[in-house]
Structures are given as C-alpha cells and as structure tokens.
Amino acid sequence: MRRIAIFTDDPGWHGRQLTQAFAEHGYRAEYVSLAECRLTPAPGQLPLWIPGFEHALPEAAFVRGVPGGSLEEVVLYLDVLHALKLLGIPVYNDGRAIERSVDKGMTSFLLQRAGLPTPPTWVLRDPEEARRIAENELRNGHLLISKPLFGSQGEGIRRIEKMTDLFWLTSSRGVYYLQRFVHAAGEGYHDHRVFVINGRAVAAMRRRGKSWLNNVAQGAECEWIEASAELAELAVRATLALDMDYAGVDIMLDRDGRYTVIEVNSVPAWKGLESVCDVNIAALLAEDLLGRYLGLGCVQPPAIEIR
Known part of the structure; x- marks a missing residue:
C-alpha cells in the first residue's frame, strides 16, 4: 500500500481523521515525530532516516505538528522538511511555510508587506525601547498584546492595559513581540x-x-x-x-x-x-x-x- 507520513507528536482526533481520509484513497498514513528523524548523508543509504520509512521514503508528508525546542533542534526539524522537498517528496505545508508562520514577527512583516490590514506590531530585543513603545501606546489610549515569538493556542500571551502592567512586560528568549490590541x-x-x-x-x-x-x-x-x-x-x-x-x-x-x-x-x-x-x-x-x-x-x- 502507498504510504503517507504524518508528522505529529500527538495524533489524537486530528490524526485519526487524516488517517481515515487518506485510507479512503488507498494510502496508509504513519505517524512520525520530527524529533526522531535524522539526516544521514552517506554513500549507499537514504539521505534521510525516518522511523517506519527506513527502506523507502514516503510518497508525501503531511505536517500536523512541529516540536518545540532549542534553536538547533527546531532547525533540524525544518532541515528534515526542506530535505524531503529537495528529494521530490511533497510536504504539506512545507518547511518554508512553517518557518514563515511559526515566527509571529515574520508573519506580521509579510502580512503588512502584502498590503493586508494587520495591527501595528513591534519586534525587538532592547527592553528599554520595548518599554518606551508600550508607554507611548498606553498614553495614546491603545492597549497592547505581548506574545512569545513562537507559540500557539493563546499560551504565554499577556495584555498590557495600564502602566503598572509594564512590570509584567517580559521577553521571549530575549525578543519582545508587541502588537496593538484590536477591540472587537x-x-x-x-x-x-x-x-x-x-x-x-x-x-x-x-x-x-x-x-x-x-x-x-x-x-x-x-x-x-x-x-x-x-x-x-x-x-x-x-x-x-x-x-x-x-x-x-x-x-x-x-x-x-x-x-x-x-x-x-x-x-x-x-x-x-x-x-x-x-x-x-x-x-x-x-x-x-x-x-x-x-x-x-x-x-x-x-x-x-x-x-
């Protein structure tokens, strides 16, 4: 049977839904963690080692999750996705798309560059400048959202509403991501x-x-x-x-x-x-x-x- 790799560390309901959907077209889906994959560029073997696909690479890969970790670990996970695409294996979404979206700063930059309406955003390292930006926004009647640069499901997000909240203004591994709050x-x-x-x-x-x-x-x-x-x-x-x-x-x-x-x-x-x-x-x-x-x-x- 033809096989698809689903990259995820937590298949759950979504994994089961995808497995069934691929099976209806004659494809077997295998769950794989990117943390278990490795590059193996050496003569006489596949240049990528993927659990369950040691002898033949998958016909395609579906990215359902990318693990967190150190910069080096995340780069390795993305290297696996990039390598698959370079080897002619379709990756959905591919490593480039993952890079652009997992980084909230780049997402904001690309949305603004494309002329799309998106809130004013600041991404920087200097804590004093971050505080000055926040103070200026508050003085002008705007609330701010402080987010981790990498994150999902609302975790680690704070709303800056008043000057005393600036005590809680923290960076994400040395980087501040500040975005003007939008009132619905x-x-x-x-x-x-x-x-x-x-x-x-x-x-x-x-x-x-x-x-x-x-x-x-x-x-x-x-x-x-x-x-x-x-x-x-x-x-x-x-x-x-x-x-x-x-x-x-x-x-x-x-x-x-x-x-x-x-x-x-x-x-x-x-x-x-x-x-x-x-x-x-x-x-x-x-x-x-x-x-x-x-x-x-x-x-x-x-x-x-x-x-």
Missing part, C-alpha cells in the same frame, strides 16, 4: 477563524472568548458563519502571502467595522470548526494533497477563490 465590534470578545485550502476559503466560524483570548483551547465557543466575500478574500490573501497549502486565518472585525488579520496558522486544528459545520476538513486536505501533488485527480470543493 459589538459586545463581548470574538473573532473569526477562516479555514483556507489551496487558495479557497472552505469553512468559517466565529469564536466567542470567555475573556479577550478567543482561542478554542482557552475555552472559546464556536459558532458557524457564512463567510462574506470580503472575509474570505482576506483569509485567502493572507495564506497566499505566506505561501501555504492550507491555513487557519484569524481575523477580527474592529469597532470601526474594518477587518484585521491577526494570525495565520500553518498547523491549525479544525475540531472546533467541524463541531459547527458540515464540512469534512480532513477529507478536503487529503484530496488536495493527493490531487495536486500526486496526480490523484480529486475534485476541489466549491468555494470562493482569489487569484
């Missing part, structure tokens, strides 16, 4: 998550947070929405700006009625999204990977497409 339109806290596959917005939901954090992992409630053309277009353009196969794009409608792109996730979860819509995300992901990269000839779902 209407009552309460909420944002939009749009799921994009191959330049198409295939599903969307509104996330209502218990606090200013709208992550499902932090307890936000999900509500299906029919994405407007403007919302879908912004999500697609954000995905194209980071050159991704698929992504979860977080967008807020602010108090002035304008959409703002907050984050672009290259390994997004979709369990919450599927709980409020009838779209089989795993099936669409598998069909896109196999159709575009392995010539399976799958039909793309009808959706808004931006070129």
Whole structure:
C-alpha cells in the first residue's frame, strides 16, 4: 500500500481523521515525530532516516505538528522538511511555510508587506525601547498584546492595559513581540477563524472568548458563519502571502467595522470548526494533497477563490 507520513507528536482526533481520509484513497498514513528523524548523508543509504520509512521514503508528508525546542533542534526539524522537498517528496505545508508562520514577527512583516490590514506590531530585543513603545501606546489610549515569538493556542500571551502592567512586560528568549490590541465590534470578545485550502476559503466560524483570548483551547465557543466575500478574500490573501497549502486565518472585525488579520496558522486544528459545520476538513486536505501533488485527480470543493 502507498504510504503517507504524518508528522505529529500527538495524533489524537486530528490524526485519526487524516488517517481515515487518506485510507479512503488507498494510502496508509504513519505517524512520525520530527524529533526522531535524522539526516544521514552517506554513500549507499537514504539521505534521510525516518522511523517506519527506513527502506523507502514516503510518497508525501503531511505536517500536523512541529516540536518545540532549542534553536538547533527546531532547525533540524525544518532541515528534515526542506530535505524531503529537495528529494521530490511533497510536504504539506512545507518547511518554508512553517518557518514563515511559526515566527509571529515574520508573519506580521509579510502580512503588512502584502498590503493586508494587520495591527501595528513591534519586534525587538532592547527592553528599554520595548518599554518606551508600550508607554507611548498606553498614553495614546491603545492597549497592547505581548506574545512569545513562537507559540500557539493563546499560551504565554499577556495584555498590557495600564502602566503598572509594564512590570509584567517580559521577553521571549530575549525578543519582545508587541502588537496593538484590536477591540472587537459589538459586545463581548470574538473573532473569526477562516479555514483556507489551496487558495479557497472552505469553512468559517466565529469564536466567542470567555475573556479577550478567543482561542478554542482557552475555552472559546464556536459558532458557524457564512463567510462574506470580503472575509474570505482576506483569509485567502493572507495564506497566499505566506505561501501555504492550507491555513487557519484569524481575523477580527474592529469597532470601526474594518477587518484585521491577526494570525495565520500553518498547523491549525479544525475540531472546533467541524463541531459547527458540515464540512469534512480532513477529507478536503487529503484530496488536495493527493490531487495536486500526486496526480490523484480529486475534485476541489466549491468555494470562493482569489487569484
């Protein structure tokens, strides 16, 4: 049977969904941790050692998770993804897309460079300058969000609301990532998550947070929405700006009625999204990977497409 590698350290529900989706097309999915892979450039052997694929590399790789770690460890994980692509193995999303999105500073830079609405952001090392920026924002009536440069699911994020909060202004391994807080339109806290596959917005939901954090992992409630053309277009353009196969794009409608792109996730979860819509995300992901990269000839779902 033809085989696909799913890179993850926690297969869980998402892994099972993907395994079933690939199996329906005659592919067996194997879970692999990037932490267990290694480069083996030597004569007479495969240049990559991947558990379960010691004698033949997978036909494709699906990136469901990249472990954290030291700079050297993360570089090695990305080297494995880059090496697979150089060897002609499709990687979904590939190492370049992972690099661009896992680094929130580069994500903000690329969104702004593409002309997309995104909050004013500062990424720097100098603690005194970071404090001056925060003080200036507060004096001008703006709240700030302090985030770890690398992170997900709302972990490690603080909101700077008043001068005394500056005592809690901390760096992420020596780097400060500060972003102007965006107030949502209407009552309460909420944002939009749009799921994009191959330049198409295939599903969307509104996330209502218990606090200013709208992550499902932090307890936000999900509500299906029919994405407007403007919302879908912004999500697609954000995905194209980071050159991704698929992504979860977080967008807020602010108090002035304008959409703002907050984050672009290259390994997004979709369990919450599927709980409020009838779209089989795993099936669409598998069909896109196999159709575009392995010539399976799958039909793309009808959706808004931006070129």
